[in-house]
């Protein structure tokens with residue numbers, strides 16, 4: 260009898276499980292559209308030039324590795340604030356944003372969740388139906404009851420916006436609403452600017468706590484365009500949470516670079532909130548690692564490198580859009596009768612293809628094309644070499 264005798268085997272992470280299956284697949288034509296990672300047209304994970312340039316400067320002047328402050332690199336936190344709220348924005352100028360460096364976007368969400376649990380332990384967390392798989396698990400593990408708000412309308416192929424508003428309208432005051440700031444994962448469907456205005460209004464009248472998850476800023480329509488939703492919440496006079504991830508936008512997945520920003524009523528409140536966020540961090544992992552944050556800060560705070568980053572991010576965005584169009588055209592050419600044009604009205608890395616679980620299983624087992632059972636495919640992993648094969652495979656299963 261050991262302490263661990265009764266430990267149950269946890270279910271495999273659905274996405275990482277797919278990756279393992281993919282790695283073991285001997286099909287020479289196999290294509291991994293399961294995981295949310297951007298690959299370039301050569302099928303490679305890009306190492307951005309702006310990142311290489313920043314790293315070269317750092318290598319030329321190697322520095323010792325002391326502990327960072329609990330809230331991370333000051334220049335990094337400042338850069339995140341400007342990126343999320345705008346350099347000249349009132350929240351930044353008045354000092355009422357508390358920002359901490361975090362271990363990826365996931366870390367930002369978790370710090371926020373742990374802090375919220377202290378503030379409002381009985382609150383329910385509402386996530387979109389469906390949402391990024393980890394939202395439910397993360398907020399449940401932080402001790403919250405997690406429910407969903409209506410989001411995807413499979414028949415209409417889009418957002419069930421009336422349903423979304425109705426769900427938010429029915430939520431009790433204090434409910435935490437997790438909102439995808441842009442590039443909704445997994446569906447690829449975002450709400451319009453006018454619909455955001457309505458969401459902001461409901462959040463305000465119902466007294467909900469907005470938690471904006473911004474994991475794809477710059478992957479949708481542009482850095483400013485994707486970030487525009489933040490200004491709407493600011494203009495409404497709301498206080499709220501924003502988690503940021505640079506995993507995709509800097510192609511720095513393994514460096515775990517992210518942040519949490521909390522917009523408070525004034526600078527004094529922000530300093531109290533910051534002090535509590537620091538306790539959450541201190542008691543979890545003490546302080547963040549240096550490298551990824553230093554790279555991102557060096558890029559964002561240097562005009563030339565920043566311009567290079569914007570160019571490279573723009574290229575990723577444009578390539579994804581081109582792949583969406585090629586997918587639509589390729590499916591048509593491969594004989595798919597139904598109109599797949601909806602794929603180009605989706606945005607970001609993912610496409611909810613509308614394929615059934617059975618069709619997704621057949622794609623995997625017969626063709627080595629890996630997407631999730633929900634029909635989600637990562638269009639950012641398509642390229643000029645694999646697109647025809649993927650289109651032919653889909654045409655054979657639909």
Ligand code: PLP
Pocket residue numbers: 295362363364365366391439444472474504505506512515516517
């Ligand atoms: N939020 C959403 C919606 C995501 O899709 C992801 C990553 O896929 C994250 C957060 C987490 O990002 P990170 O890898 O930086 O932790």
